[in-house]
Amino acid sequence: AQSVTQPDIHITVSEGASLELRCNYSYGATPYLFWYVQSPGQGLQLLLKYFSGDTLVQGIKGFEAEFKRSQSSFNLRKPSVHWSDAAEYFCAVGFMEYGNKLVFGAGTILRVKS
């Protein structure tokens, strides 16, 4: 069965430090991969996506992610974190043969300390 693993439930980084959030998936074919961010009391905002092509994708708010097929990973990175990045981040995998359905990871809560 398809699954998405975000091994880190909470991560705390200092403002200005770099960030990497991990995401691994289990799926037989090449999936469509997404990162969403959810601020407290807010809906989900799409940060970036990977469908095909260049395995390093750029997103909004200075985020990027790299697809590594050999590791079944799609880790999210940001070189310098801002206090406003504190939120919960969800990795999701899309299965287009099942009609664009998304399976979400458990989420990683990012705390930024000043």
Add this chain to the structure above:
Amino acid sequence: SAVISQKPSRDICQRGTSLTIQCQVDSQVTMMFWYRQQPGQSLTLIATANQGSEATYESGFVIDKFPISRPNLTFSTLTVSNMSPEDSSIYLCSGAGNYEQYFGPGTRLTVT
């Protein structure tokens, strides 16, 4: 991208009652979905809302509990029926097109 609105944004309901949540998309999307996000949890897909036909439910979700309608390409409703405190969650709708999926702000439901 699509802009998705939901009504109501939040509600407090008594057990045994039902609540209907509305979802409106500002442009035509090929697919619409309903998700549930229980407190402190990730999102779980409830069903795919199919235009003009019965929704397709995921394992663990049934039509009698979560009836869904989608009369046209830009509008869908989810009803949470015969509510219990375990139904207290955020319910989100989404619209998908061109392999991208956009989410509404969610409806925060508390059942007392």
